[in-house]
Amino acid sequence: MDSNDAAEMGRTAGYAGQGAGGGAIANALDDGKKPRRSDNKTVTFGDAGAVVSDKKWNIIGVVTLIAVWFLSTRAWGFPSDFKDAAQAAFQADGGSGNISDRELFQRCQLASDCDTDGYFQLVNPLSFPSIRDTFSAGVSFISDGYRGFSAWEHTWASLWRVLRGMFWGTLFGVPIGLAMGLSSKARGFFDPLVEAGRPIPPLALLSLFAVAFGIGDASAVPLLIFASIWIMIIAARAGVRNASLPKVRASYSLGASKWQLLRRVLLPNALPEIFTGLRVALGVSWGTLVAAELTGVTDGLGATISQAKNFSQTDTIVVGIVIIALIGVLMDVLLRFLENVLVPWQGKS
Amino acid sequence: MKPLSVRNVDMVYELPKGGSVHALSDISFELDAGRMLTLLGPSGCGKTTLLNIIAGFLGATSGEVYLGDDQITGPSRERGMVFQQGALFEWLSVAKNISFGPRMAGQKPAQYRPEVTRLLDVVGLSGFGDKQIYELSGGMQQRVALARCLANDPEMMLMDEPLGALDALTREKMQGLILNLWNDTGKSIIMVTHSVEEALLLGDTVFVMAPRPGRIEKVYELPFAKRALTEDTRELKSSPEFQEIKEEILAFIWEMEEEIMGREAS
Numbered sequence: 001m002d003s004n005d006a007a008e009m010g011r012t013a014g015y016a017g018q019g020a021g022g023g024a025i026a027n028a029l030d031d032g033k034k035p036r037r038s039d040n041k042t043v044t045f046g047d048a049g050a051v052v053s054d055k056k057w058n059i060i061g062v063v064t065l066i067a068v069w070f071l072s073t074r075a076w077g078f079p080s081d082f083k084d085a086a087q088a089a090f091q092a093d094g095g096s097g098n099i100s101d102r103e104l105f106q107r108c109q110l111a112s113d114c115d116t117d118g119y120f121q122l123v124n125p126l127s128f129p130s131i132r133d134t135f136s137a138g139v140s141f142i143s144d145g146y147r148g149f150s151a152w153e154h155t156w157a158s159l160w161r162v163l164r165g166m167f168w169g170t171l172f173g174v175p176i177g178l179a180m181g182l183s184s185k186a187r188g189f190f191d192p193l194v195e196a197g198r199p200i201p202p203l204a205l206l207s208l209f210a211v212a213f214g215i216g217d218a219s220a221v222p223l224l225i226f227a228s229i230w231i232m233i234i235a236a237r238a239g240v241r242n243a244s245l246p247k248v249r250a251s252y253s254l255g256a257s258k259w260q261l262l263r264r265v266l267l268p269n270a271l272p273e274i275f276t277g278l279r280v281a282l283g284v285s286w287g288t289l290v291a292a293e294l295t296g297v298t299d300g301l302g303a304t305i306s307q308a309k310n311f312s313q314t315d316t317i318v319v320g321i322v323i324i325a326l327i328g329v330l331m332d333v334l335l336r337f338l339e340n341v342l343v344p345w346q347g348k349s
Numbered sequence: 350m351k352p353l354s355v356r357n358v359d360m361v362y363e364l365p366k367g368g369s370v371h372a373l374s375d376i377s378f379e380l381d382a383g384r385m386l387t388l389l390g391p392s393g394c395g396k397t398t399l400l401n402i403i404a405g406f407l408g409a410t411s412g413e414v415y416l417g418d419d420q421i422t423g424p425s426r427e428r429g430m431v432f433q434q435g436a437l438f439e440w441l442s443v444a445k446n447i448s449f450g451p452r453m454a455g456q457k458p459a460q461y462r463p464e465v466t467r468l469l470d471v472v473g474l475s476g477f478g479d480k481q482i483y484e485l486s487g488g489m490q491q492r493v494a495l496a497r498c499l500a501n502d503p504e505m506m507l508m509d510e511p512l513g514a515l516d517a518l519t520r521e522k523m524q525g526l527i528l529n530l531w532n533d534t535g536k537s538i539i540m541v542t543h544s545v546e547e548a549l550l551l552g553d554t555v556f557v558m559a560p561r562p563g564r565i566e567k568v569y570e571l572p573f574a575k576r577a578l579t580e581d582t583r584e585l586k587s588s589p590e591f592q593e594i595k596e597e598i599l600a601f602i603w604e605m606e607e608e609i610m611g612r613e614a615s
Contacts, residue, residue, distance in 0.1 A: 246436035249406050254424035254450035256503055264453070268440040345439035345483045 014258035066131070072122040073130040075230045078084045079337060081116045100133045101125040102315070120322065131314035138322070146316065149299045155323065157299040161217065161292065162285045165224020174274060177236025178266070183283040190233070198230040215296035223295065227288040228281035235277020236311055239270025272339075272346040288344040350382030351417030351504050353403065353537065358412035360398055360563070366601065367449025372398045374562035380554070384502075385466070385531050385574055386539045387552030389598065391606050394539045396556075397509060401493065403539060404430050404507050407615050416504060421457060429498035431508040436494060437482045443493050444469070444478035448499035469498040471533075472526065488519035495530065505537040520544075524551060525582065537549070545598050546586060549573055559596055561607055567601070 041047065049310050086107045090099040099107075100126040108114035125133060142151045149157070179186035180194075209219035243266055251265045256265035293302030301320050339346070360373035372395040380386055388396040400406040405424040416423040416428065419452040424430075430449075440444055443451075444465050451461035469475050471491040482490060491511055498506055511527075512520045524547060531538050531551075540546050548555050553574045566587055571594070577585055585591060 034364060097440070244435045246432040246434075249404070249424065250430055250432060250436040251449075251453075252406075252424035253404060253426065254453060254497070254508075256449075256453045260453050264449075265438065268438070270439065301436040328415075345441070345481065 014220045042285075049188075049242060060085075070131050073101070073125060073128060074121065075125075076106070076107075076120040077118040078104075078121075079115050082108060082111070084239075097136070101130040101137065102133055102290065102317075105142070127314075133315040134318045134322075141304075141319050143318065146304050147298070151323075152302050153276050154299055155327070157294070157297070157303075158289055158301040158324075159301065159327070160187050162224055162282070164221050164227050164324055165285050166278070168221070168225045169228030169285075170232050170278070173277075174231025174236040177233040178262075178270070180233065180241055181237045181240025181270075182262075185220070192234055192339050194230060194348050197226075197232075200226075202227045202288045203294075206291060206294060217297060219293040219295045221293040224285050224288060227285050227292075231281040232274070233282060235273050235280070236270055239273030240266055242273060243269045268334055270342045271273060275335070275339045275343055275346075279332060279339070282331055282335065283328065286331065289324065300303070350497065350535065350537065351419075352382050353380040353398075353505065353539075354415040355379075355403070357413070358362045358399070358402060358409045360395065360402065361410045362409070363604065370539060371400075371562035373409070374564050376563075376565060376567075376572075376588040376592075378556075378565065380430060380539075381558075382535055382537055383535045384554055385552055386554045386556065387548035388539065388541045388556050388558060389543075389545060389548045389602070390556075390558030391565075391602050391609065393609070394558040394560040395562075396558050397587065398563065399558075400507055400509055400541050404428055426454070426501045429501055429503035429506050431491070431494045431498050431506065431511045433510045433538045434487070434490070437490055437497070439482045441482070442478065442483065443480050443485070446482065447478075447496045447500050449497060454501075458555065464500060468499055471499070471530070472496045489517050489524060491515065491523060492526070495526070499530070502550075503536065508538065509534075510541055510543060513546065521582070521615045527551060527579075528577055529576060531574070545595055545602070548579055548588065549591060549595055549598070550577055550582065555598075557601060560609065567598075595611060 001144070024115055039050075041050070044050070059215050068224050071123035083104065086104050087099045090103060095103075105125050108116065130138070146154065176186075178191055180190050181187075182267055185217060203224060206219075209223055223266040247265060247269065248261065253263050256264065289300070290305055293300045294306055298307075305317050305320040307312075308320065353379050353477050355376055358373055358376040360371075362372055364370065371546070376399060388399065390396050398407065402409050403421065405428065409575050410420070413593040419427075421428075423474075430436075433456075438449065447465050447468055448456075448461045451464070465478065469478055472495055474489060474496070477485070477489070482493070485493065494507075494511070507540060508527075512523050517525060527538070527540075528551060530536075538551075540548075540551060549569075549571060550573050553571060555567075555569040555571060556565045557567040557569070559562065573585055
């Protein structure tokens with residue numbers, strides 16, 4: 001459809017509608033502009049409910065981030081003759097492929113003949129890796145792995161730890177939350193524990209857990225349980241408290257026993273909140289990963305990052321961070337999809 | 350079918366800050382099986398409290414309620430309840446909502462399926478069995494609530510402003526449906542409503558209640574519910590005898606409301 005057709009249709013709609021909105025659209029079209037919205041709303045700024053995440057601006061945001069990274073770590077006016085010499089020297093020293101920005105920068109600092117007049121760089125590659133260095137570190141991480149484990153092994157080790165932490169956190173958290181929502185005694189018993197436990201950062205417990213449970217997975221998984229259990233407790237509690245009195249009363253009037261009420265009404269009724277809790281807990285657990293893998297494990301993305309830190313391999317650190325971020329986003333998308341399938345009634349009643 | 354007997358029921362709410370509210374004072378009445386009783390009155394007159402005591406959700410401070418020979422001590426499948434809204438199970442389909450009662454009683458699908466199909470037809474929702482609750486309009490949701498209540502074949506149906514959240518047109522249609530259900534099933538129905546017109550049209554017995562303490566102030570035995578089964582309800586509602594009683598009750602309720610307002614102002 002070309003713009004004339006659109007204008008014609010808009011005008012017809014405007015006249016047919018006879019409404020203020022329709023008229024405004026028709027006027028806008030007469031000026032040769034496309035209507036900004038299809039719902040004929042004339043009040044748009046401040047209509048916060050209509051604000052969605054614009055896909056086009058998603059892309060612009062990501063591109064901007066990469067552009068800032070690229071521009072701030074790029075070396076403008078780096079002496080090209082030195083670059084060629086350094087590349088040759090690098091290969092003579094047994095290096096393969098292209099010399100990294102970081103290596104180039106180091107050699108320039110040490111060399112007497114590296115003339116950096118007219119050279120400009122906002123962030124030097126020793127502080128933060130350039131995109132080129134990060135990309136090659138990513139390629140090497142994926143093709144060769146890192147310190148004895150393949151990229152897949154690192155990723156799976158982390159994912160498996162988070163899943164185990166979530167599993168146990170949910171298994172213990174949900175019944176405690178349900179009990180807290182259903183009984184004043186349980187509420188009274190667990191409230192101090194939950195209120196005090198919730199603000200404790202898992203990192204603070206790292207050393208304690210390592211001593212108590214031993215290093216490695218023995219304390220990494222409990223740390224992740226700790227990260228997720230409070231969220232699951234609070235989610236389940238909110239879910240039960242959310243059950244309306246009419247629902248509960250109707251269930252009893254229909255002949256449900258207490259157990260049937262719990263199993264057939266309260267639990268399904270709490271599912272939307274539990275699902276929201278799962279999403280939040282997954283985010284927090286995944287975010288606690290690096291701390292959890294400080295417990296002396298050698299595989300995993302968090303362990304990769306902390307080992308790379310010991311060797312000042314900032315490019316590998318960024319690769320680890322990017323993979324963690326991507327998997328975090330993927331998991332959230334997956335859970336949101338599952339949420340739509342499993343609790344389709346959420347927000348629709 | 351069993352008669353309902355309410356004997357000297359008193360309900361006193363203790364307020365958390367001290368003091369108490371006399372929600373019901375010495376309520377006694379007998380209701381034969383198969384009657385349609387509507388409860389009217391200004392807010393705070395205790396009509397919902399009375400309904401909740403009969404449903405078994407609340408225990409009276411003193412006095413007893415009997416259905417047949419059994420004293421009411423808690424909720425039971427004998428007394429089905431229809432709420433204004435929010436009592437349907439959103440995670441279940443329409444058919445699963447309706448079969449909830451039979452399923453809780455341990456019935457197998459083969460036992461309750463024909464009944465669910467029949468009830469869907471009765472409430473005018475044939476073919477909607479597989480729909481989800483959130484896909485239905487408010488009126489259709491109340492039809493599901495009625496069918497779900499009927500699926501247990503209760504002695505009596507209790508309704509707490511079942512049509513209160515519906516628009517006027519849907520409300521009229523639903524009034525017709527409730528009348529037909531009452532006539533076809535022969536079950537006793539007790540309904541709390543804010544609408545005088547609705548109370549007069551549906552109730553073959555109408556209690557007008559008064560607050561502080563909550564009591565039954567007037568009792569009407571009316572012919573309109575029976576007549577509405579055969580006559581045109583619109584004509585019935587505009588008939589002089591209907592209008593006369595409506596005005597009388599409205600004036601009475603207004604008087605009480607004014608009195609309450611005056612008391613609160615002073």
